[in-house]
Amino acid sequence: MGALDEGHFNGELENGVKLINLEVCDEEEVEATAAIEGAVKVLLQGLGEDVNREGLKKTPLRVAKALREGTKGYRQKAKDIVQSALFPEAGLDSGVGYAGGTGGLVIVRDIDLFSYCESCLLPFQVKCHVGYIPSGQRVVGLSKLSRVAEVFARRLQEPRRLAEEICSALDSGIKPAGVAVVLQCWHIQFPEADRNCFSQIHHPSEMNMQGWSKVSVRFGLGLFANEGSEAWGDFLALLKFRGVNVEKNHTKYPTSHHWCPFRSLDAPSCNGHASTHIPLNGRTPSRTGPSQPAMVAAVAMILNSLGEDPSRKEFVSTPRHFVQWLTKFRRPNMDMKLNGFDFDQFKPRLQKNMNDVDNSILDQGELQSELNIPFWSLCEHHLLPFHGVIHIGYFQAKGAEPVERSRLQSIAHFHGWKLQVQERLSRQIMETVAMIFGEDVMVVVEASHTCMVSRGIEKVGTSTATIATMGRFSTDPTAKAMFLQTVSDCTASGG
Amino acid sequence: MGALDEGHFNGELENGVKLINLEVCDEEEVEATAAIEGAVKVLLQGLGEDVNREGLKKTPLRVAKALREGTKGYRQKAKDIVQSALFPEAGLDSGVGYAGGTGGLVIVRDIDLFSYCESCLLPFQVKCHVGYIPSGQRVVGLSKLSRVAEVFARRLQEPRRLAEEICSALDSGIKPAGVAVVLQCWHIQFPEADRNCFSQIHHPSEMNMQGWSKVSVRFGLGLFANEGSEAWGDFLALLKFRGVNVEKNHTKYPTSHHWCPFRSLDAPSCNGHASTHIPLNGRTPSRTGPSQPAMVAAVAMILNSLGEDPSRKEFVSTPRHFVQWLTKFRRPNMDMKLNGFDFDQFKPRLQKNMNDVDNSILDQGELQSELNIPFWSLCEHHLLPFHGVIHIGYFQAKGAEPVERSRLQSIAHFHGWKLQVQERLSRQIMETVAMIFGEDVMVVVEASHTCMVSRGIEKVGTSTATIATMGRFSTDPTAKAMFLQTVSDCTASGG
Structure with missing residues (x-):
């Protein structure tokens, strides 16, 4: 258990506050933040906005910092987090190791997370449930299950991949008999400015996310590799205690990320920026700001500054989707x-x-x-x-x-x-x-x-x-x- | 609005990540953390524990870092947070400033916080609702209301003072027509190891905190100075929309912090460490570890390392209360x-x-x-x-x-x-x-x-x-x- 001694002041592992390597981070941070700021200015101008008006002056910086913070998982290592909190847990000293191994299933339920949709760059909400079955007397600090989930949520994601990445990281970090992740994810719908669409929106006090695009996904390794296994039965039963009925809600959806409502807007014969420009009912687009392709290029640059490769196949349409979304909020003519x-x-x-x-x-x-x-x-x-x-x-x-x-x-x-x-x-x-x-x-x-x-x-x-x-x-x-x-x-x- | 331009990379204000003055912080942090670690070792030994056993090796460091993180509000300035996000908001450009000032009441409901009880050093949970009525065209970024509340929650607190401090900070930062804070606070009860006490504990899925010591407090300035004012009527009505009925739950309690259940344990004629030692039903205290006074002194040193003055009247009994709590969990003899x-x-x-x-x-x-x-x-x-x-x-x-x-x-x-x-x-x-x-x-x-x-x-x-x-x-x-x-x-x- 040499891992227990490492990183005495590596504060990131315990409290989320970075205390080391700050000089290095600073420089990269400054550069990436500045690049995103520039891109956001292009987007604001594309919306016909005056980037120097009072309310918008600091918006590019705010957006840049929020995006960097929201994707800081790219700069974190899940393995370090797990290994700093692995504990040998042998059972009773008297040696009644009857149950075999270190014991049974351990789960943490209802971890609230958010992530960024890789298809449209908008945040989506996640309710995460993690479980594992210890092996070789290794148990991990319970809060680390939440910490590891957060590392992968703080990236551009898609629900199934998010579940897989959390699972794989815990598997290699803890080396358990099995590990499983259940995610319930809610994505903002792509609202249209006609009344029918709005019937989906409810009073916020309901908090039931009705009208949001929802998927439940689950992924497991080891004893959870088979979805019908006994281990899954135990896990789902423990979730039921809290009213989470995954079997019922479990939506099989293809590995492609069609859960994002923005994907369905893609024209069937969509190529390049063909369907980029969707003017909102009667609003005339600004003639003075940057063109749509310039806005799309700006979003691609943001992806790059977050540490992703904009040419990766998952991201091909992302800049266009994000611009489509933003364009909905183009400054209208007041006399319309x-x-x-x-x-x-x-x-x-x-x-x-x-x-x-x-x-x-x-x-x-x-x-x-x-x-x-x-x-x-x-x-x-x-x-x-x-x-x-x-x-x-x-x-x-x-x-x-x-x-x-x-x-x-x-x-x-x-x-x-x-x-x-x-x-x-x-x-x-x-x-x-x-x-x-x-x-x-x-x-x-x-x-x-x-x-x-x-x-x-x-x-x-x-x-x-x-x-x-x-x-x-x-x-x-x-x-x-x-x-x-x-x-x-x-x-x-x-x- | 020169404040809008300050602190371009003062990341703490926006994302909670410190990017400046790290060298200074580091040294103080290392020193305070080390001091708390030492004190926690004394406490563990006082409980009869082996501080070198696997599960406890890193506990002193963990506790130290958690306490420093949980009280980082002492090292944050609410004024900076507010002033970085004040926006002039004049109303419609056409000049229909009919409603007077910048508009009506603005509230943020259901901010989840935790704080540390100044009477016993245990964390308590807080549901915080903040409202203000803008004046002089000054509105503040909505998330700053939550940020400011957190600065004061991350200190050793007592509900009424917490409400007052949040209110005062927002008042001096925003200079509004009025500002108000409603807090619902839940404190762990001091459980005894007999069955009767445990009838209070419920299934965690209920999340209704039954069996916890609860108080609701409210505090207001300006138009909220009078509890019967129209402004309070509006605020409480908006809380009711979310099912928060403060009038009903509002508990008048004296400014002294009798809400902490540990206070009621103080012997009437309590002086010094008279009632410090409360052995748990039949358990014999360890004879090898540090004495109770040494443990009490260790907790006083922790208070000091958090930036507080242990001799302040609110803290006189705190070390003793915390040791009382800990002593409940003294390692029992296995043959008892x-x-x-x-x-x-x-x-x-x-x-x-x-x-x-x-x-x-x-x-x-x-x-x-x-x-x-x-x-x-x-x-x-x-x-x-x-x-x-x-x-x-x-x-x-x-x-x-x-x-x-x-x-x-x-x-x-x-x-x-x-x-x-x-x-x-x-x-x-x-x-x-x-x-x-x-x-x-x-x-x-x-x-x-x-x-x-x-x-x-x-x-x-x-x-x-x-x-x-x-x-x-x-x-x-x-x-x-x-x-x-x-x-x-x-x-x-x-x-």
């Missing part, structure tokens, strides 16, 4: 027509001082609410998606028809499909609703931010909420409280 | 009597080769199972508790009385109350049950390990499971499967 609304007709109203409105009329109105309107947007600080639901409350004169939900949904789309921050989104939706339908508006936006999970923060399960109020909702706490109660009632009942 | 069992009487059986047993008799037996037997233990690799439930299955000759649950509980206690690893615990319980009641035994241990959460791994919600089998359960897959199904049925129905 939005699903039948002509914003120009509201411009005079936009200039009006809304404080002039006679509030006595509004007091006669009735509280209307439209809840759980789904939306997607792109965080302008990290170029990562955030999504969730919007609740809109407004007062309407008696007898008037309530606003159609589809119109509110259109407004949410209009402000969502661009580089955004949630605070601004809430305000913009509120102000647009006010322009069109009246001055007493309240908007609550509830969202999950991919950037809270996938860049070193890793706070799985957090959600954000923002409130924006105008008119009566600003001045009358009772009106605001009434609307919040309406949302609460609806949410509590599973709405 | 265990709640009425005399192990000596089973020694001859222990020596017997169990393979000689006539299995034809056992085939007549009936599967018995005793499920969800609670246990506590101490991870010998990290000196942190792990706990959960044990399921025991065995075959018993027809007509014989089933084993009393209390006896199995005693065996779980006997093997749990010491420095352990889960794999060994499973095997030792199995072998003891076999010695006493028969050779066909299967044990499943399900546990939550504090060390998986509180030392940089931070995988909240993971759980481990281990299987150990003997006799018929080793040779007959049907028997094993039958028992696993029994556990599954019981677990699924909420047992």
Whole structure:
């Protein structure tokens, strides 16, 4: 067990903090980060954005650091992690080694991870379950199973390969009688800006990832080589104790990575950049920024700076997919027509001082609410998606028809499909609703931010909420409280 | 907004990876780590352990690094974190600044954290909710709310002070119209080795932390200074959307830290080390190791090495509490009597080769199972508790009385109350049950390990499971499967 003595201050193995070889890392880090920064600037310009505007100034650096951090598994060695925590475990000193070997199955369940999809460069979420059967009196520190899984998750991946790599690393590190990995993976769908697609999105509190592309994969070696083996039976039984039913969810899918929804967008006769440019319903692409091929080349350079070979067959379409995704959030013209609304007709109203409105009329109105309107947007600080639901409350004169939900949904789309921050989104939706339908508006936006999970923060399960109020909702706490109660009632009942 | 340009490669602010000032940190780190290592060796020896045995060799280093990592908040500046991500957010360019200021309430919910209790040095779990109302067009990157909370969580804390410090840091960093923090905190109870106490422990899959000491605290500044304010009404309403009902759970507790269960152990007339030594039911303390005062002094030195002043009033009893806790896990004499069992009487059986047993008799037996037997233990690799439930299955000759649950509980206690690893615990319980009641035994241990959460791994919600089998359960897959199904049925129905 000489391995136990090595690396006294090799902090990376224990706490994830690097304490050695920092001079070397620094130089490589600076170079790779700078290269990615440059590429991200090209992408932002390709979206028609001003890279010098306040919210975007540091975005290229943020994206670069997040990507490097999110793929640091390329620069970590799983073997070191395992070997620093192998313990001889002989059983009772009295020698009743009756059970044979070191004992039975050992598993760690529900390890939350994220990884980056090699087909589209977007992060995907992973629930990882690892098990092994010790042999030769070797057991490994339980947290190392999680650490090793993370090394391979922090690379550009595809679920089956991820499972295989974790398994193989543990197999060669621990030399167990058998080792197995079960992964449940969730990938963001490729949302279209039409209503039908959004029926998949649910209130973030549900956290059931409905509407996400999901696969379960499993892989095993040694006693787990055969999927019908007794060892697998034990493993799956222990997962069932926690409500994880892999047999039922287990999806057989080909080794090619068709689980990524972006793959299905590939035109059948796709070659080169043929299907790169998919303009969003009616939006005209920017004429001033870099061309699509330049954006695709920039993403290829990012792959390179992460330590991958962009010409590897898995990556051939990746830059194009990522650009397709980004292009969805191209800065729209503000005077465009939005699903039948002509914003120009509201411009005079936009200039009006809304404080002039006679509030006595509004007091006669009735509280209307439209809840759980789904939306997607792109965080302008990290170029990562955030999504969730919007609740809109407004007062309407008696007898008037309530606003159609589809119109509110259109407004949410209009402000969502661009580089955004949630605070601004809430305000913009509120102000647009006010322009069109009246001055007493309240908007609550509830969202999950991919950037809270996938860049070193890793706070799985957090959600954000923002409130924006105008008119009566600003001045009358009772009106605001009434609307919040309406949302609460609806949410509590599973709405 | 000059702050936006500072610290181009100050990686700590964005990704938690330090890239600067490493030479300085290194020296301090090495010194502090070495000091803690020395202190942990004293503690281990005080528990009667051999610090050179295989499983403990690296424990002092592991504990030292975990504690330094877990208290790195002392060496971080919240102000830098906030100021690196302040964004001017003026609202719509068209100037419809109707809502006043930058908009309404912004909150981040369900941030999972852990912290260290200043009264006993054990980690406690935190669910943190942060909100603020922007002012002067200043909004902060959403993930920074989580980052700042973490800076103060990674210190020795007490819930109310933690909430106050997070709040104050955000207040001075963002200068908002108001800022508020709600914390839900769970502290491990001080378990006694009698059965009654253990009725609090539940299957780890419930994750409802029943049986833990829980407090909810809230603190606010600016518009949140008054607990009955409109701003608080909005915040609490948004928490309700996610099922967090703070009003109901809100516990008023005095500013002194009586929430820590270890405080209640202080003798009323406690002075100095009067109540330090609490031997565990019948266990005789080691006579060879360091004295209790030496152990208490060692813990005081650890506090010092974490950057705290052990003479601060909050820390006066902390070393004693931690030693009290540790002493619970003092290595017992193997020949002690265990709640009425005399192990000596089973020694001859222990020596017997169990393979000689006539299995034809056992085939007549009936599967018995005793499920969800609670246990506590101490991870010998990290000196942190792990706990959960044990399921025991065995075959018993027809007509014989089933084993009393209390006896199995005693065996779980006997093997749990010491420095352990889960794999060994499973095997030792199995072998003891076999010695006493028969050779066909299967044990499943399900546990939550504090060390998986509180030392940089931070995988909240993971759980481990281990299987150990003997006799018929080793040779007959049907028997094993039958028992696993029994556990599954019981677990699924909420047992």
